[in-house]
Amino acid sequence: MLTQSRQALDLFSRISALVSSRSRPAARQSPAPAEQPLAQRPEDSLSIAVLSAQDAPEGTEAQDRGQFLARQERWDDLSRQIRTADETRAATRCGVPLADLIAFGARADVVSATEHALTEHHDARSRALIRGLMAFEALRAENRHDPYLTALVALAHIDIGWAWRGADSQDPAATNQRRCAAHFDRAAALLEPIAADSRNSPFLLAAQCAVFAGRGPGTLQVADTYSTLIDLTPANHRHMRALGTHMLPRSAGSYAALELEARRTAARTEATWGAGGYTWVYFDAITTDTQACARVDTRFFLDGLRDIVQADASQEMINLLAAYCTVALPKDMGQDLQADVPRLRIAGAADWLIRDHLTELHPLVWAHAEEGFDNSALIRSVSRFAARGHAGALQALANQFREEIEGGQKVSFTKHGLHLSAVCQS
Template structure:
């Protein structure tokens, strides 16, 4: 499963959500150790098996939709949703099936909207109309209705793009609003039929971002979702982001809800409930970072690792402290002090808990764990993650390596020995 890296080796591709092939993660080029100095040795986990779970699930959803096996798709989505099944990175299996089922329509529209020539040739309403027709064939199936609602949300964002409100063309504004409105029309049926469904609750939260109404009860919507699926940290992180002033909240509301979430999920996450809500928010917003209760935030790290000591979690927290939290350095003096304290936590995380390297996690850390980032080359993306990780680890052990010590990560922990 692992191979220690010691010297420069030939590169090999790595899979990702948007670009997956039959590749191994432990064949990337790595920096050679400095001559006559200590050697850094760390096993690199093969991400293939883990990543294929997500990739194969998306492909399964796409295949079922293409073959008009909608009843079977619905059954699989409902079973995965009820059992709270997730891929290794925490993405719900039901979400992956739903994405696969609508991906042909959504990805084609996204391509057309980013390519002027394709836009002239592609019927942007044809694909979603076909999905609507399938939904009408199953009028009493809320999961199929949900797939269509999620497709409308995706298409709304495709029309929205990255333009500002002032520069967004009128046609794009109207199409974006129309797709969000259609999703809003469909989702109540899903909520009524499946009141305890995390995927439906998550869709309701996703819809909030498109409607931007001042009376929206954002915190309450996310609390409902987290109550349904408290073991999934992704929901807590999304709540924190949407409670920033740039979305629907305020710094005061963010702090209150982070503390409230810690209290509500204490039996599962300890102080980690506070950490997860603040996790992405403070990486995005300098003022939120400056206001953070950093001691409680780091206590949450300890509680998270106590409950989730797996290497996926260790690598994510380590990469966050080593790389993500440094984004925005120098913009706010108080935030910089908080960032430095969090950055220092990488020392203990890597020394005391890491046994293997997960390159994709480190690559995503540089983008603030932004899942919407499109990856053109899986090989380059993972190679960058490995380079970032090795640089961070080498810097951490620069004194030992300079003094000729070998730094070796083993399944039983860190081992230092004379070279």
């Protein structure tokens, strides 16, 4: 295991190299050099259990149930199931609300058909692009007093708005942006009449918050709405992460607002996460904004990271945090020295996360980390996406255990902790 002094020396040497490159006036800033690949394949030196999608059936079952009810047009049953899951705060073991998953499954056919039509470069007026959404709008018109079905249609518009934003079409980018904005505007119009019903509903309030990504709300409105949502479901870290990205200057906030909301959230969620609320608010913000990374209170962030593990040491959480520290966070290393110092210190937490807590691998988590946890990323094949995450995770783990592997040892992750053994030579 790396000692603290060796970690400090490594940190100092990497920062010194960056300072040296910065001191050359004619030199252009370049990324930090990548580590040399290991001579052997990672899978030959690592042994770890791998979780497949089939090993986590609760989320898949909820999505399938929503899709089935939508295909059968059993809208009353669908609304009832979303409402029940919402009111009971039912969630998967990794904390994803079942109401969100049921609703996601219910709109999956409509959204997927639109995404497919966009990849085929259909004309914007093509029935393939609007048929499913028109059916959803008709559903909403027949059930205009049902807030859950209204929110379902609004969420479909938001998903399709994201699809237009990332579409690789023959139309100018500005045209796609206008179409994206039109869907967000429609979602906002649908959600506005049910705002009063949303105050005590995590599902409905999350839909209200989802609209912010495509519009220009004020900082206080975003912060207050997210604060209400977080107070309703403090155990759901996804809302805190979304708040952080919305507090960036590129969205609805400022760096001062980001810091303020991070500290406010830490105070309000202390009973659940300790100092972890601060970490969650900055979690995605510092992977997308170098100035936010340069300004983060590293000690507070790392204290929060340990408190998160203290509150939830599940393998879902450990995989998320380890993938974050080894894959998502270091992506922009070498671009900005002020940001690299906290980035390196936080990334160093991967050592104790992996060595002290990791016992199984969740490939999809690592694959999403490689995408920067971009929810709008189009995944054409879940199996290939997971395979890519699996390969990336093994490489990250191999780099973490480089000394042991180069010394001829095999690293096994077991339920009882790490086990090192000599590699058998064939």
